[in-house]
Amino acid sequence: MTQTNRSVVLSSRPKGIPQAEHFTVQDGPVPELPDGSVLVKTSFWSADPAQRGWANDAPNYLPPVEIGAPMRGFAVGEVIASRNADYAEGELVSGMLGWSRYAISDGSNIDRKVTETDLSPSMSLGILGLNGVTAYFGLLDICAAKASDTVVVSTAAGAVGSAVGQIAKVLGCRTVGITSSKQKMSLCADKFGYDATINYKEQDVAQALRAACPDGVDCYFDNTCGPISDAVMTHLAQGARIAICGTAALADWDPIPLGPRVHRQLLVARACMQGFIAFDYRPQFPEAIAQLADWLRSGRLSANEHILDGADAARDAIAMLYRGENTGKLLIRVD
Structure with missing residues (x-):
């Protein structure tokens, strides 16, 4: 595979709200696919307030993101290669795949298969995520x-x-x-x-x-x-x-x-x-997502999305959230 894997990397440790200067966009090869894993081409990344805690070196419910590693974050994308019997090529999945165009997963960081094909896959990172x-x-x-x-x-x-x-x-x-x-x-x-x-x-x-x-x-x-x-x-x-x-x-x-x-x-x-x-409610996620999807289809819920384009825009996305500049769920369109 000759495509480039573009990632947004945490390049320095913030104290407080991560700013654009704490991230670097890096290009590299698409990783090789080991046995038991899938290769996901992501289409949207999510920007969430929780990423502030993940980027800081402070006590939290998850360890801090390592310097030089792609930023931890939720993403949705298509399985384009699979060596895992639980996932087939062409399926849409979402989970903690990180801010990389191509992500390798053994399934442990995939939250679910996105089956609401009548709704935008980006919603799996917001109202259905x-x-x-x-x-x-x-x-x-x-x-x-x-x-x-x-x-x-x-x-x-x-x-x-x-x-x-x-x-x-x-x-x-x-x-x-x-x-x-x-x-x-x-x-x-x-x-x-x-x-x-x-x-x-x-x-x-x-x-x-x-x-x-x-x-x-x-x-x-x-x-x-x-x-x-x-x-x-x-x-x-x-x-x-x-x-x-x-x-x-x-x-x-x-x-x-x-x-x-x-x-x-x-x-x-x-x-x-x-x-x-x-x-805390991970086992009950399917219940919630099914109900939320039904409310969306019936018009009882409405989702607002604020979409940035490209990895360079992602560098300032978390700070943008804390400045209150977004007017909906903040997402980054990968390509």
Whole structure:
């Protein structure tokens, strides 16, 4: 095979949010295919907030990406050669294949075969991938949302937040989205169906929450931590449930930033706050993906994608997420 394998490599260790300068685009040969493995030609790479933790040398649920290695990340692509009986040439697969045009896999880092051929394969990295299942289990299991609950979502226009808001509407909840611009407020209201929106850059969040949630917040899906979450904590309804999904507002984790204490609010509201990651639910992924796909087909869910082109654009993708510049699930089209 004479094709070039282009990869986005972590070339230096960031402290905090990875920037374009921490990555290098490298070309090399397509790797040889060993027994028991498949060769996947990727078509889309995913940019996710979790990659910040994978690039940093800090305690995490996965070891840090090694310097000089392709950036760890989710990708979808076609099996173009197989020496593994579980996968046939021509099948679409998605998983932690990394930011390389061609990826070798023994199957252990493939999450699933993408069988929703009536939907774009890129959706397997967003609404039908980690983002969708994170929203699904975080809202249904951790938050235990039910009809008539008031659900508040931070980063409400993002890939996870927009799914949370829409699933909450399917359940019959009232939804309040916190986001960062007038454009994203319009997106939340017009495309994702939020009942109320708050622009944290231009509004006093605590004051806006008092108006938007007169009976308090029953469920808070927290993608930010920081000042936004501090404001939400002062408006918890009795029996509130809080899912800690992300920490986008924290520029650095060392030292751990200290904000207002939440103990009193949790006590008075008899509230429950729990952190989680989607991988906790890996055996249940098929259940979630099947339901999400059905909601997409019926029009009850809508997916917004923000697509960058080529490996060079990928170098700044993670930083772009944290600058809040994307207007949907951030993806890189490989070729």
